[in-house]
Amino acid sequence: METRRVADILKNGQPEETVIVKGWVRTKRELKGFSFTEVNDGSSLAGLQVVIDSGISDYDTIIKKINTGASIEVGGKLVSSQGKGQKIELQADSVIVYGEADAETYPLQKKRHSFEFLRTINHLRSRTNTLGAVFRVRNACSVAIHQFFQEKGFMWIHSPIITASDCEGAGELFTVTNFDLNNLPKNATGEVDYSQDFFGKPAYLTVSGQLQAEVMAMAFQNVYTFGPTFRAENSNTSRHLAEFWMVEPEMAFCDLEGDQNLAEEFLKYIFKYVLATCPEDIEFFNKWINKTILATADNIINNEFARITYTKAIEILEGADKKFQFPVEWGIDLQSEHERYLAEELFKKPVIVTNYPKEIKAFYMRLDEGEKTVSAMDVLAPGIGEIIGGSQREERLDVLERRIQETGIEADDLWWYLDLRRYGTVPHAGFGLGFERLVQFITGMNNIRDVIPFPRTPLNAEF
């Protein structure tokens, strides 16, 4: 007999085939003379209905053991189901119980649980319908990202997780050290002497692989990073994690328009791929989590993204028939309520806003003519806000040096970054995408802690 996954059986299984299935019991319904058990092995949302007749050996012992959560192996014959919920089911000949799950203490019930509660049993929550679907979709997103870039000839590069420069100046950093924190070496002025630390200077967990991506793009033209990044910011929201995954493509010989084109093509590709690969899971989300996600996916795939400049966006907001909590004027950073208005109320689809004032954007973004704005872009998505942020990078050495000076960043740490402009510089552009926010966007899940298997947030790193 062949061991098969539930997803395969539900899709391809034929009556009279003999199979073995291994998985976890989701629910058991006992009747007089026989029982129904639903077995799930993570391969699909739906489980396989197993019919256990009281005639099999040790029936009474076995049926007592297979409570919700128990792990079992069932051998038997596939048959057409007499019931209405499924086409095919497994008529058990033999049942092996690997591990019981005491019904009095096993925390997962057959009925719905709140996500808040499931976070307290993080090690078990992946066995639920919703989290199971989330992590299958998350996997599909990962595959889609690699496939998209590989098909286009991008090289996946591994940017370092430990860095010694805080170049972006974005948020708080986690320090990496092997000092004995109870006995820190001090220098003559009483400050911590980092020359004695592992790297001979302060080191941190990376907040972005972009600068290293630029290095590699100057050799391989088109590259992307896809890996974990870290922020020590004390952010307590449904959209922030201390450890999250980021996707950062970087393209040589590319301008802001090419960057926007890639971002739009990229999002469309991911949505198409997930819809084609996980239709059951997506329908589940559409039915139980957020009734708009199928329409949103359709909207993304079949419509062109709106593209406006920051200056135009400000004009629109100033003329909007709506009162904002934060007043609008040229020069402000767009607030959540402004982004929401543009993406959700006005365009009702993703909007790419470009050419922001240089004062509110990073030093490495290319200075536009007139020197008031930079070639930055943000993709604002309905329900999520900023999902992609990118820019054309400043490739002119003199301008970049000036910008570094203006923003007060320590230029010495960036000597290698400046060398890229000294030797064979080219126009180039890229963007960053928060991977978990993408998964949120696709699944409609409200809280970012529920789209990553082991969320890291302030005061939470138990599992």
Place this chain on the structure above:
RNA sequence: UCCUCGGUAGCUCAGCGGUAGAGCGGUCGGCUGUUAACCGAUUGGUCGUAGGUUCGAAUCCCACCCGGGGAGCCA
């Protein structure tokens, strides 16, 4: 970090100065095709923690801890 709402049975919640409640779950029994099965019975509590007010506190006051939502920061 700020604003705001909350913490009562394993879960979801009601009770808001006078003997601690419901539904679900669990357990036991019934049922020959169930689908979050159904029917009957039953079980279950240091009311987040520590102070205070009061004859009496789950309920009012204070501090702290934890969680949700929103904001800031950002991805």
